[in-house]
Amino acid sequence: MLEIKDVTKRFGNKTALNSVSLSLAPGELVGLFGENGAGKTTLMKCVLGLLSHRGEVLLDGARITRKNIARISFATCEHSFFPDLSGAGHADFYASHFPAFRRRRFEVLMDFFALPMKKAPRTFSTGQKNQFEVALALSQGADYILMDEPFSGSDVFNREDFYKVLLGILDSGETVLLSTHMLEEVDSFISRAVLLHAGRIAGDVSMSELEESGESLMDYVKRAWNYRSDRIRRAIDELNGDGEDA
Amino acid sequence: MISFEGLRLEEGQPIYQQIVLHVKRGVVSGAIADGDELPSRRILSAVLGVNPNTVQKACRALEEEGLIASHAGARSFAVVTPEIIAACRAELVRGGAESWARAARGLGLGLDEALELIREVWDCSKEGEEP
The missing domain is CATH 1.10.287 (Helix Hairpins)
Structure with missing residues (x-):
């Protein structure tokens, strides 16, 4: 169980996270949704201890330290690999640092993404860099895999295939927290949706609950965010109205 | 092996129901015969791109309706009678x-x-x- 308890993060006088609490159980595939600046990346970085914050993060009851940090992996669109170290080099490096490193899975994913093993990743395209980052995060041998917008720069077929491969390789105890804007692409893949809005948890729902209620994920998100479907109409009306500036 | 290649998931109907309907259509059309094996839950989940919980729910519904029977080792087979x-x-x-x-x-x-x-x-x- 990964428990985020009352985490608050401020940057200067801007509150990025406002007492966020969230628990992730083994085996959950959780979608983390929110507008740009909602706090998705900040939340993941607080979990990993990359940012100082108020509140605490517990992994099976223990604070995150050097002893248990390997149980969490992180794929970030900012990229965390070594630009000049080849795929094969990364495999060796990971194997020597992470006892649970899954070399076979790494090779399967490199092959699936058609990424060269011997080239330095700095020569990769942006999409390939993201794929490489994801392959490493999934192969580290972590129990909790955090992925922050991992597919920008990949085309829709690549993304769809990737979700399928992911479903095929994940063990039942592995937990995924995936932040993305692609609601409709992941709604059948995830088991739970968590919504962040302006630094707070604005919604948290299991997909089976949602399915029973007959509401789509998109509608749920719009409702949770207080989305006003009339705002487009109002904008048009205002532009076409009596205003001289129209 | 029961094929799910032709199943295109659509909006607006619970996915587990679409999986159940796919099997029923196969039974009626003759594409699924008695004793045909259902892919493992993991394969089915991957092929369809659907959360394992949803696949599990579909399998439970199929079992309850008597359309599949699960044997030891968790393998499931179609039951097709007149x-x-x-x-x-x-x-x-x-x-x-x-x-x-x-x-x-x-x-x-x-x-x-x-x-x-x-x-x-x-x-x-x-x-x-x-x-």
Whole structure:
């Protein structure tokens, strides 16, 4: 169980996270949704201890330290690999640092993404860099895999295939927290949706609950965010109205 | 092995129900025969791109309706008998008839007109039969 308890993060006088609490159980595939600046990346970085914050993060009851940090992996669109170290080099490096490193899975994913093993990743395209980052995060041998917008720069077929491969390789105890804007692409893949809005948890729902209620994920998100479907109409009306500036 | 290649998931209907319907259509069309094996839950989940919980829910529903039987080792097999084929056919046809009737009513058709229309299209339906 990964428990985020009352985490608050401020940057200067801007509150990025406002007492966020969230628990992730083994085996959950959780979608983390929110507008740009909602706090998705900040939340993941607080979990990993990359940012100082108020509140605490517990992994099976223990604070995150050097002893248990390997149980969490992180794929970030900012990229965390070594630009000049080849795929094969990364495999060796990971194997020597992470006892649970899954070399076979790494090779399967490199092959699936058609990424060269011997080239330095700095020569990769942006999409390939993201794929490489994801392959490493999934192969580290972590129990909790955090992925922050991992597919920008990949085309829709690549993304769809990737979700399928992911479903095929994940063990039942592995937990995924995936932040993305692609609601409709992941709604059948995830088991739970968590919504962040302006630094707070604005919604948290299991997909089976949602399915029973007959509401789509998109509608749920719009409702949770207080989305006003009339705002487009109002904008048009205002532009076409009596205003001289129209 | 029961194939799910032809299943295109659509919006607006729970995914587990779509999986169940796919199996029923296969049973009626003859694509699924008695004793055919269901792919493992993991494979099914990956092929469809659907959360394992959803696949599990579909399998439970199929089991409850007697369309699959699970043996030790968690492998599941189709159970197809003349009674099951008849029941699936009746259910699928009824489902189609219900949604058609709803649409016809919504468009302001009366029962007599609707029946007349059915008679008219019945013979045409011989060509271009859908599986």
